[in-house]
Amino acid sequence: xxxxxxxxxxxxxKTTLVERLAERLIDRGRVATxxxxxxxxxxxxDGKDTARHRAAGAATTYGLTDDEGWFATGEDRTLDExxxxxxxxxxYAIVEGFSxxxxxxxxxxxxxxxxxxxxxxxxxxxxxxDAVLDALAGTEPRETLESLVERVKRSxxxxxxxxxxxxxxxxxxxxxxxxxxxxxxxxxKYEGVADDRMExxxxxxEEREGVLDVLLHHRTGVIEYGEDIVFVVVLAGHRGxxxxxxxxxxxxxxxxxxxxxxxxxxxxxxxxxxxx
Amino acid sequence: MEWKLFANLKEVVGQSEVEVDVQSGExxxxxLDALLEAHPELAAEVLNDDGELRDHIRVLHNGDNPFxxxxxxxxxxxxxxxxxxFPPVSGG
Numbered sequence: 232x233x234x235x236x237x238x239x240x241x242x243x244x245k246t247t248l249v250e251r252l253a254e255r256l257i258d259r260g261r262v263a264t265x266x267x268x269x270x271x272x273x274x275x276x277d278g279k280d281t282a283r284h285r286a287a288g289a290a291t292t293y294g295l296t297d298d299e300g301w302f303a304t305g306e307d308r309t310l311d312e313x314x315x316x317x318x319x320x321x322x323y324a325i326v327e328g329f330s331x332x333x334x335x336x337x338x339x340x341x342x343x344x345x346x347x348x349x350x351x352x353x354x355x356x357x358x359x360x361d362a363v364l365d366a367l368a369g370t371e372p373r374e375t376l377e378s379l380v381e382r383v384k385r386s387x388x389x390x391x392x393x394x395x396x397x398x399x400x401x402x403x404x405x406x407x408x409x410x411x412x413x414x415x416x417x418x419x420k421y422e423g424v425a426d427d428r429m430e431x432x433x434x435x436x437e438e439r440e441g442v443l444d445v446l447l448h449h450r451t452g453v454i455e456y457g458e459d460i461v462f463v464v465v466l467a468g469h470r471g472x473x474x475x476x477x478x479x480x481x482x483x484x485x486x487x488x489x490x491x492x493x494x495x496x497x498x499x500x501x502x503x504x505x506x507x
Numbered sequence: 508m509e510w511k512l513f514a515n516l517k518e519v520v521g522q523s524e525v526e527v528d529v530q531s532g533e534x535x536x537x538x539l540d541a542l543l544e545a546h547p548e549l550a551a552e553v554l555n556d557d558g559e560l561r562d563h564i565r566v567l568h569n570g571d572n573p574f575x576x577x578x579x580x581x582x583x584x585x586x587x588x589x590x591x592x593f594p595p596v597s598g599g
Contacts, residue, residue, distance in 0.1 A: 400599045418598065419513060421591060424570045425598075449598055461599050481599060489565075489591075490598030491514035502515045504563075504595040 232263075232318040232373050235363070236346060238330045239339025244355030248337065249327050251360050260322025265313055267328030274302050318378040323367075333452075335370045337363055374448045376462050383466035388443040392466045396473035398481045400461040402454055411496035415455040416503075421489035425449070428488045432480065441468040442476050447484055508538050508584060513593035516553065520546050529584065535573050536580030538590055539566070553592065567591040 235252065237245045249264060256262045275281040275294065281304065284292045291305040310329050317324050326334060330344045337358060338344055338351040349366040352358045376399055383395060404412045433445040444466040454460050463480040467473035492503040510525045517523045527541040539560075543550040553564045560566070566573065569589055573582040584590075 419517075421511070421513060421567075421593070424567065424591070427570060485596070485599040487596070488598050489513065489567075489593060489596050491593065492597040493514070502594070503597045505515065507595075507597070 232314070232321050232324055232378060233367050233370055234314060234324045234326065234334045234373050235349070235367050235370075236326045236329055236332055236334045236336040236344075237339070238328060238336050238342045238344045239354075240342060243339035243342075243353070245327050245339060248339070248355035248358055248360075249325050251355070251358075252325055252363065255360060255364060256323045256325070261320065263317045263321040263324045265310065265317075265324060265326040265329075267310075267326070272304055275304060314373055315375050315377075318373050318375045319381040324373075335367065371451070374450075374462065376459065376464070379446045379448060379462050379464040383444045383446060383464055386444045386466055389466065391468055392443050394465075394467045394470045394473040396465045396467070396470065396477045398461075398463040398477045399459050400481065401459050402456045404456050411498055413456055414495050414497060415453050416460070416495070417453050417493045418449070418451045418460070419491040419493070420449070420451045425489050429484065432483045432487065436465075436476050436480055436483075439472060439476060441472040443467055445476060445480060447480060449484065449488070449490060451490070508588055508590055510538070510542050511589065511591045512549075513591070515594060516549060516592055519548050519552055531584060531586040533584055534580060535566075535568055535577075535582040535584060535590070538584060539580070539592075542590075542592070549592075563595045565591075565593050565595070567593075 237248050239245050253262050253264060281292050281294045285304060291303060293301060293303045295301045310326065310332050314324055326332060330342060333346045335349045336344050336346045338348050339355060340353055350358055350363050376397060380395060380397065383389070402413060402416055429447045429449070433447050436442055436445045442465065446462070446464040449461045450459070461481070461484065463477050463484070465473045465476045465480065467476065494501055494503050508527055508529045510527060512520055512523055512525065525542060525546065527538055527545065529538040529541050543554070553560055555561050567590070568577065568582060571577070573579055
């Protein structure tokens with residue numbers, strides 16, 4: 232799922248731009264949107280049955296109709312959690328008003344923001360939508376284990392698949408009881424070459440008898456303790472070749488792909504290859 | 508020709524890309540020597556006592572290892588080639 236942010240002051244036309252982008256992106260895939268609110272949601276107000284469910288302590292409440300749509304409300308949800316939940320089922324997510332999010336952003340009216348700037352303009356009317364869509368296509372998609380598993384389930388070869396095996400690499404706090412806890416890792420990637428290597432590894436593994444689809448995905452940038460770093464997902468006829476291929480996939484990725492890991496602990500920072 | 512540097516090698520030099528004055532028709536070894544002459548602090552990181560690349564240092568020429576898929580230091584370069592120098596990979 233590609234993620235695109237729109238930030239700007241309240242009179243800059245953020246929502247107009249989100250509309251224009253969404254109208255174009257629905258021709259290319261399924262689109263989700265997320266809006267930052269500065270007030271409590273007013274979708275189900277005091278006295279409604281769903282509001283009473285929430286008031287009684289439900290952490291999440293859905294209102295579902297037979298054929299007129301649905302809504303959901305809940306207690307706590309971060310943008311990251313919302314995007315991870317959307318990633319398996321959507322091709323695009325447009326998020327409006329999240330200046331602190333480290334997603335690619337279209338910046339209106341010089342708004343301070345985190346995340347790389349895909350385009351900047353005084354107002355929505357000054358934005359070249361085609362250029363934004365081209366730039367979005369070149370951004371790293373947001374993947375989760377679930378989004379990759381959903382993709383192989385939709386494979387044209389899935390009718391012969393009796394197994395999906397996966398590997399998830401994550402940031403551990405310590406390798407021994409007295410280690411300094413790791414706060415985060417940063418990964419640097421050799422752009423272009425790293426992705427080519429991963430494609431080559433996947434293609435070579437897919438040539439094996441009984442192996443149908445292989446996906447490798449490695450996140451880059453800052454990854455905090457507890458977060459996922461890397462995924463290998465294998466769709467195969469049977470479990471034996473699925474397990475073997477997952478193991479070989481992650482071993483080859485770690486040996487061959489030009490990615491570089493710096494570790495930051497509570498008191499230190501170092502390139503991991505210098506300690507191994 | 509342009510060299511790309513990664514991880515601690517980038518930090519030692521203070522930049523991720525270094526242009527060297529090596530022309531089409533010269534060799535990979537010429538380009539490596541030009542890089543290390545311009546940045547002796549990098550030579551200290553990547554060369555052993557015999558002045559050869561340390562075993563764990565990796566080089567790529569247009570994404571391939573010239574010591575495996577071409578003529579090593581004698582590999583002839585063409586305009587626009589991309590050269591890379593990096594420490595052991597550490598993904599995952």
